[in-house]
Amino acid sequence: MSIFGKFAALSARYDRLKQSGADPFSVKFDDILSSVEGVVRGKKTLLFGTNNYLGLTFDEVAMEMSADAIRHHGTGTTGSRIANGSYKVHAELERELADFYRRKHCMVFSTGYQANLGMISTLVGKDDHLFLDADSHASIYDGSRLGHAPVVRFRHNNPDDLAKRLRRLADQPGDKLIVVEGIYSMLGDTAPLKEFVDVKREYGAYLMVDEAHSMGVLGRDGRGLAEREGVEDDVDFVVGTFSKSLASVGGFCVSSLEGFEILRLASRPYMFTASLPPSIMSSTISALKTLRREPERRTKLTANSRRFYNGLRGAGFNVGPECTPIVAVIIDNPDIAVAFWKRLLEEGMYLNLALPPATPNASAFLRSSVSAAHSDEHIDFAIALMTRIGREFGLLPNETNVCPFPVSAERLGATAATARALPTAVGAGAGMA
Template structure:
């Protein structure tokens, strides 16, 4: 019996998926033309599955600074910061992020996944208690597994359920850490952060907010949900990633807690992972400056998200509970969802497919991520295409209410789609896929 035999059931489900349609977890791009366009199987394709919220992957200044960093400092660091030392750029980026968030400390990790892994597994030990929202990202759950603290799950976005579980703890000793997300990567809903802060205060707990999908998206200055809700002073740790709004790769944690710096010697995912290369550090610094200097990108992103979300909802699709750059469309039957995804790709639209059992409520859906770089015409095309294909697959009635938008496409019916971050939770644990916090 092979050591891989344990994955037989997963392999059978994957084979069945591929028989229904094209493999949604092995899409290959022939070329990437821009932030919102690529080439798949020789066909120009509109990208709605990239998490490229501010459209900065092709930013001229970021590219130039990244290239100059390679010329001056080489292609990589070849080791961890603990073993090989920190480059000047690492420290500059940490200072810039701490300043952006108004905190005194920052640690930069090599991925956003590792930021959650490193912080959660280190902050709470076997005598402490970790409270996780049931819909937490895989990196949060994996961080809890790497650590030794008992884990208590509370109902998604339910402060009352969290309070009830904290109340049951009574006077048990140990620190209590609550972890929630700003925007949840599967359905695009936000946490009721003010209520969670009230619970945190009442029970003397610490609060960590993962702003991976809300950094650059929410708040007057783009600091995320905590800024928008006016509770930044009550959040003890902010974790985030560079792979969304900052258009590169990496992760971070900022905090003002005294003694924070010792975590560099306590966090194994920080200590034993090679540090980010100079090119990534430089482009990330450039993107952070742009995020701060160009709030109009957030304004455009908000408008684009509303245009897409309301268009799909008007068409009759069952969309997520809130309007955000993450727009999820529920499809009852997984086989139909696969065919829907395949048809859209064939007709020039890329997004991601999410399938049970790893999705919230075991639903099948498609998830899209809107970008500030999308034009009104591109959004209208996507809505119209999804509406037409949805009708052809029987997901929508033949006649539906139309939703009129200004611009070249005057009248069309909205449609719903899916996108990248869905993939991380679209397959059972152990199935490799694109992650919401890569």
């Protein structure tokens, strides 16, 4: 028996997927041309699955700052933050993030995944209790496994269920930490944060919000869902990532609680991981400043999200419950979803494919993430292409309107004829990197 035998069921499912001629987990980009265009199998492809919300991956200032940091500081630190891996630029980014979030403290981690891993596994111990939304990201669940606190799951976005579970443990000693997300990465729905705050207050718990997909997206200044809902003072910890709106890699946690700094010596994922290279720190600082300086990017992102979401919904697709930059088309038959995804890629559009058992109710999702860098033409092309393929697969009635933003007959004809020439989308992972 091979040591890999335990993965036999997974291997069988993957083999069946590959035999269908579609392998969404092994897409390779031959080239990346811009924030929204790439080349896949020699074909120009429009990118609708990269979480590049503000379109900053090719920002000239950020790229120059990153290159300059390499010239001055080399390619890496070769050490952890508590050894030789803390440079001036790491402290600068932590100050910038703390200032942005109006908090006293900030810790930067080497990935967003590690930020959740490090904070959750450290903040609560065996005598405490951890309360997780059932739809939490894998990094949150993995953080709970690394730690020693008993885990209580509550129904997704259900404050009443959370309150019921806290009530049962009201007399138990120890701290209680609630973890929710700003925007959930699969369906794009947001947490009912005001209601969660009310529950947190009633039971004297702590609250952490993972704003990975809502940083730079929600709120007047882009601080996320807590800012939009006006409850920032009631959120004890904000965790986030640089790999979405800030177009790099890494993660962070900000807080104003006294004693926070001891976590640098208590969090194993922070202590025992090599720190990010100065080039990443420098480009992230630049992107954060752009986020703050150019709110019009967020305005454009919001408009693009509405255009795409309303267009797909108007065409008759079953989309997620809320309009955010994450737009998911829900398809009951996973085999049709796989074939649909394959056709989109063949015709020049890349997005993400999510399949059971990672999705609820045995459904599959065609998951897009809209960018501020998408033009109206990009979005209308994507709506028209998805609508045409949806009709071919019998998911939509033929008489359904393409979208509430009418495309001329001439342009629709051109769209069908030039699909290979226009940019399209392939979807990067929805997870926090």
